Amino acid sequence: xxxxxxxxxxxxxxxxxxxxxxxxxxxxxxxxxxxxxxxxxxxxxxxxxxxxxxxxxxxxxxxxxxxxxxxxxxxxxxxxxxxxxxxxxxxxxxxxxxxxxxxxxxxxxxxxxxxxxxxxxxxxxxxxxxxxxxxxxxxxxxxxxxxxxxxxxxxxxxxxxxxxxxxxxxxxxxxxxxxxxxxxxxxxxxxxxxxxxxxxxxxxxxxxxxxxxxxxxxxxxxxxxxxxxxxxxxxxxxxxxxxxxxxxxxxxxxxxxxxxxxxxxxxxxxxxxxxxxxxxxxxxxxxxxxxxxxxxxxxxxxxxxxxxxxxxxxxxxxxxxxxxxxxxxxxxxxxxxxxxxxxxxxxxxxxxxxxxxxxxxxxxxxxxxxxxxxxxxxxxxxxxxxxxxxxxxxxxxxxxxxxxxxxxxxxxxxxxxxxxxxxxxxxxxxxxxxxxxxxxxxxxxxxxxxxxxxxxxxxxxxxxxxxxxxxxxxxxxxxxxxxxxxxxxxxxxxxxxxxxxxxxxxxxxxxxxxxxxxxxxxxxxxxxxxxxxxxxxxx
Numbered sequence: 353x354x355x356x357x358x359x360x361x362x363x364x365x366x367x368x369x370x371x372x373x374x375x376x377x378x379x380x381x382x383x384x385x386x387x388x389x390x391x392x393x394x395x396x397x398x399x400x401x402x403x404x405x406x407x408x409x410x411x412x413x414x415x416x417x418x419x420x421x422x423x424x425x426x427x428x429x430x431x432x433x434x435x436x437x438x439x440x441x442x443x444x445x446x447x448x449x450x451x452x453x454x455x456x457x458x459x460x461x462x463x464x465x466x467x468x469x470x471x472x473x474x475x476x477x478x479x480x481x482x483x484x485x486x487x488x489x490x491x492x493x494x495x496x497x498x499x500x501x502x503x504x505x506x507x508x509x510x511x512x513x514x515x516x517x518x519x520x521x522x523x524x525x526x527x528x529x530x531x532x533x534x535x536x537x538x539x540x541x542x543x544x545x546x547x548x549x550x551x552x553x554x555x556x557x558x559x560x561x562x563x564x565x566x567x568x569x570x571x572x573x574x575x576x577x578x579x580x581x582x583x584x585x586x587x588x589x590x591x592x593x594x595x596x597x598x599x600x601x602x603x604x605x606x607x608x609x610x611x612x613x614x615x616x617x618x619x620x621x622x623x624x625x626x627x628x629x630x631x632x633x634x635x636x637x638x639x640x641x642x643x644x645x646x647x648x649x650x651x652x653x654x655x656x657x658x659x660x661x662x663x664x665x666x667x668x669x670x671x672x673x674x675x676x677x678x679x680x681x682x683x684x685x686x687x688x689x690x691x692x693x694x695x696x697x698x699x700x701x702x703x704x705x706x707x708x709x710x711x712x713x714x715x716x717x718x719x720x721x722x723x724x725x726x727x728x729x730x731x732x733x734x735x736x737x738x739x740x741x742x743x744x745x746x747x748x749x750x751x752x753x754x755x756x757x758x759x760x761x762x763x764x765x766x767x768x769x770x771x772x773x774x775x776x777x778x779x780x781x782x783x784x785x786x787x788x789x790x791x792x793x794x795x796x797x798x799x800x801x802x803x804x805x806x807x808x809x810x811x812x813x814x815x816x817x818x819x820x821x822x823x824x825x826x827x828x829x830x831x832x833x834x835x836x837x838x839x840x841x842x843x844x845x846x847x848x849x850x851x852x853x854x855x856x857x858x859x860x861x862x863x864x865x866x867x868x869x870x871x872x873x874x875x876x877x878x879x880x881x882x883x884x885x886x887x888x889x890x891x
Contacts, residue, residue: 417558516829518831569595689803
């Protein structure tokens with residue numbers, strides 16, 4: 353059980369995070385003069401509209417930009433711009449004598465970009481070349497590096513040659529870039545090309561077209577009149593994505609009936625569970641909240657290089673109190689990156705258990721002794737570090753505050769640096785930080801190689817374990833469950849043994865959805881619940 357000080361802090365934080373002022377609510381907005389305008393209370397302003405370089409969820413992007421595939425509400429990959437996903441069964445996957453694998457992707461025909469130019473296989477190969485280029489800033493770039501060739505036998509067929517078997521192939525190319533807009537630029541020019549990133553020259557093949565982005569307020573998209581699925585789609589005429597980073601403000605706006613959809617915090621579930629005109633959907637998410645330490649700065653190496661010290665810090669944190677009290681029991685305690693609802697979860701792995709007495713013993717044994725002010729010191733250095741927070745992430749900041757208080761009880765001082773989303777991303781990528789509370793989405797077919805491998809595209813911690821890399825790489829190559837499961841089990845155990853990060857809980861995403869919305873099918877994957885926006889309508 354948590355100590356009285358922790359319980360008091362959690363009670364205060366729960367009030368701050370979860371209580372909003374009641375107010376008189378008007379009915380949710382109905383179609384106006386026959387026009388269906390979907391109004392979304394979105395939790396943060398996006399950074400850029402390039403789906404590959406954005407460090408946000410790409411709900412807004414995917415309303416305009418499509419890929420070869422997406423994921424549905426069943427956590428399964430479904431084709432979009434591809435007619436089929438290659439498999440052994442459909443004959444589109446061919447193993448070659450030299451060990452390579454050829455995968456043929458037939459593409460949808462009669463698809464046009466928003467400016468009227470035809471979508472072709474050349475756009476797919478152009479996207480592959482960009483993503484695999486150095487400095488593309490693509491979050492899962494390493495996955496694409498296994499593709500050694502991209503061929504275009506005709507305008508509606510793409511053939512990828514892979515260096516071997518890799519299990520995650522079906523989840524790549526979630527977006528396609530337009531060669532006729534971005535072709536001829538260097539990788540760095542594309543990454544920084546403001547006309548595309550801010551929407552002026554953004555064209556996609558999706559059901560909606562870019563219309564307007566008013567910084568700090570909203571982004572607006574309008575119906576694509578030439579959508580390839582048919583003249584009857586999309587049904588909605590316009591979407592307004594209003595940027596409302598404060599969770600209480602977002603909830604109050606929903607209670608006032610100003611928006612059709614919003615993601616809320618788990619601590620707000622009790623406040624809106626019976627809100628008239630809305631349905632509360634608790635979406636089990638492929639994401640887990642965790643505490644990360646860094647080894648990239650001189651200061652962080654001094655503090656966190658010793659595995660026993662990391663274990664001590666983790667044992668000072670009452671994860672169960674965060675999950676059951678702060679998050680009001682709406683989330684599940686995490687021990688590995690993989691959600692227990694998935695077949696690849698290893699139930700035998702256990703993260704550090706709450707034991708402040710053992711935590712204090714380990715810190716003392718490592719030479720960190722309590723000083724006159726209650727903070728531990730070693731060789732004249734105080735055990736104090738800064739935890740980087742992203743503004744607007746109420747749940748993460750609340751968890752960080754509990755962590756701060758619990759570490760102080762064992763003689764460790766934690767300061768906060770809170771930055772707006774874009775600045776947070778820049779700081780995180782610069783590697784100039786010491787600790788963060790973060791959340792990673794895993795793909796429908798789980799691979800966490802890019803998060804934890806030495807030099808991985810999203811491993812910003814500096815931790816490196818070549819033996820773990822070998823296990824993760826082998827799991828990525830295994831195409832069938834029987835071969836892959838034991839490898840992922842081993843990788844999950846190795847992560848826990850290394851004490852490099854502390855899983856806290858598996859996210860449940862509360863989505864408040866107007867009863868006027870027809871066609872919503874909530875999804876907990878990294879592609880989100882807007883995966884089938886082309887089917888949505890308002891009544």
